[in-house]
Amino acid sequence: MPLSLDCINVKGAMNPCRCGYYPDRKRCRCTLSELRQYMQKFSRPLLDRIDISVEVKPLSFFEAADTKGDSLADASKLEDDEQVVYSCLDFYPKGFESLSKETGLPMLLLISAVMRLCDKGLVMETFKNEYVKI
Numbered sequence: 001m002p003l004s005l006d007c008i009n010v011k012g013a014m015n016p017c018r019c020g021y022y023p024d025r026k027r028c029r030c031t032l033s034e035l036r037q038y039m040q041k042f043s044r045p046l047l048d049r050i051d052i053s054v055e056v057k058p059l060s061f062f063e064a065a066d067t068k069g070d071s072l073a074d075a076s077k078l079e080d081d082e083q084v085v086y087s088c089l090d091f092y093p094k095g096f097e098s099l100s101k102e103t104g105l106p107m108l109l110l111i112s113a114v115m116r117l118c119d120k121g122l123v124m125e126t127f128k129n130e131y132v133k134i
Contacts, residue, residue, distance in 0.1 A: 012050070014042070024058075027090065078120075081105060081113040086133070089123060093130035 017035050021027040030038070078086065088094070088102040100110050114131055117123040123131050 016055075079113070079116070081109055082117055085110060085113040086117060086122060089131060089133045091132055093126045093132050095130045099131075 016022040017028060017030045017038050019027075019029050022030060022035060084103045084105060085099060088099055094102075096107065096110060096114070099105075099114070100107055103110060105113070114123060118125065118131070122134060124134050126132050
């Protein structure tokens with residue numbers, strides 16, 4: 001009995017670049033030559049056979065958590081200074097000095113907000129005084 005190819009469904013996923021943040025040039029750390037080199041890994045004949053291509057926007061922690069009623073998933077339950085600090089953090093470690101420049105918060109208020117976010121399980125210390133979102 002011959003194989004029927006109309007029952008095969010192939011799905012794939014790939015990052016837009018090595019770091020995964022392109023086209024957001026504020027967060028993407030790849031150079032233009034690195035972007036070209038990354039895209040050349042995928043052959044044109046292979047990409048031509050993909051019928052549907054969908055670009056998915058990144059989700060915030062709260063959108064991804066989607067746990068209705070969970071106190072950590074509700075951004076409105078964070079204090080104002082915590083929201084400012086949390087929005088400036090990402091998955092790359094940041095120290096207090098860079099957070100202070102980005103948020104404009106006084107150092108004491110900034111440290112207090114970061115410690116409260118750590119206590120709530122939203123942020124963790126990766127290196128000495130450097131923090132990331134969880």
